[in-house]
Amino acid sequence: MTTVVTGTAGWASGSSQRALTGPPPGTAAWNADRSVGRELPDPASASPAEVAAFFGTLSGREKQGLARRHPLVVGNLDGAPVSLRYRANAQALRGTVFDRFAGAGRQILAFDPRGRGQIAEVYGDLERARKLSVIVPGADIDAGTFDRKSDRYGTPTGMATSLRAATGDRTAVVAWAGYTTPVGVGLDAASGDLAEAGAVRLTRLTRGLAAVGAPKPSLFCHSYGSVVCGLAARQVNASDIVVLGSPGLRADSAAGLRTDARLWAAKDATDWISKVPHVQLLGLGHGADPAEPGFGARRVPAERAKGHTGYFAPGTDSLQTFATIAQGEAR
Structure with missing residues (x-):
């Protein structure tokens, strides 16, 4: 199975991580x-x-x-x-x-110093916001890389601030690095173990937001973060689930997620994630491509996005659509 998943996709090596629970x-x-x-x-x-x-x-x-x-x-x-x-x-x-x-x-909603460090930061006024979004990042994100200067739109800080600016600062955004992410693109990234633990934590986050009166959020789930969102979809408290650069949601179709949230998917033509085979066998791989028309997700245009981390870059059609979703204006 390792040959099937890694050989056809060119998975790189990565260090094994233990989920913080x-x-x-x-x-x-x-x-x-x-x-x-x-x-x-x-x-x-x-x-x-x-x-x-x-x-x-x-x-x-x-x-x-x-x-x-x-x-x-x-x-x-x-x-x-x-x-x-x-x-x-x-x-x-x-x-x-x-x-x-x-x-x-700085408005830090969560901080756990264990392991590589986990953190969540709020941009905007969460206590008075009428619209709320949550950024769920992918591999290599922790407290140390949360707001790194390089590859800005691949970080929770960069994605959150860009999204909020695109809405005219009319929304609140939670940048959430609250689960143990894979390091590199090795077997951790090909399996669902870390995502399953992350899904529990994401579900609790959204229920905690509801408990303090926050609006039901839109989730923006990047790369391996989309696996987390797919596994959490049935129980998470969200109005929309937006996946971008996704390796799969561990479901065969949108209907298989069994969620009332609207599902959106974006993938640009230059994203290396397209080289990952959309298979799931013996616990490895994440299944069907949610950006394919047959999956059943609403399409987010991404013709002007570049690479795996360019979806939130200013001036892209993907960011423009994200902003309409975040404001509850997309149909």
């Missing part, structure tokens, strides 16, 4: 805290709706105290107040190798 660091201390006179919601089992309801019973002083004592838990707790998470994550980031994210004006 489970509750955030500091959970044991959080669970032992009785400072508000009762048990705190367990990050490992409480739903975002339960978390939101709990925080709704607290005073401002109690909320601030919990965030100060347990910044890594509060900062990663889906369903906790958004502004409280920003403050908790700013505290957690200071003094780390990622402390650049603690700078003034």
Whole structure:
């Protein structure tokens, strides 16, 4: 099977990654805290709706105290107040190798220092936004490469800021590097293991957004990130799922995703992803090409996009269409 998948597609080597799962660091201390006179919601089992309801019973002083004592838990707790998470994550980031994210004006919705580091950043006013998008990136993205200067439109920061600018800054965008991505284009990228773990985390993110009153988002899923979105499609809380440069969604058709979200697909003629065989056998490969007409996705034009990471570049037809989707104006 390795020969079938790697030989025909020219998969490069990549280092094996272990998915980061489970509750955030500091959970044991959080669970032992009785400072508000009762048990705190367990990050490992409480739903975002339960978390939101709990925080709704607290005073401002109690909320601030919990965030100060347990910044890594509060900062990663889906369903906790958004502004409280920003403050908790700013505290957690200071003094780390990622402390650049603690700078003034940055709105960090999640930060987990374990492994290669995971992070999510909000652009715009999430608490008042009428339209919301979430960027789900592909391989080689972590806290270290999240806002790298090279290959800008292949980074969560570049994609998010370009999309928001294309809407005239009328939307909020979450750049989400909240799962363990493959490194390189090796067997991790050809399998669904990391995507399955990522799908659980993405589903919880969207339910956490709903729990704090945010609008149902449009998901923009790049490359391996589209595998994550395909596996999450049935349970994720989203209005639209947009896949670009996708190796497959682990489904034979749009109907096979069993989602009420509208599905869109983009692939430009110069994207190397076209060299990846759209097969799925013995756990390797991601199945049918969602950009093919027979799959059943709505088409996003990408004639002016170039390469695998050019879909969000200013002036492209793909970005223009993304902006209409993000604003709820596409049909």
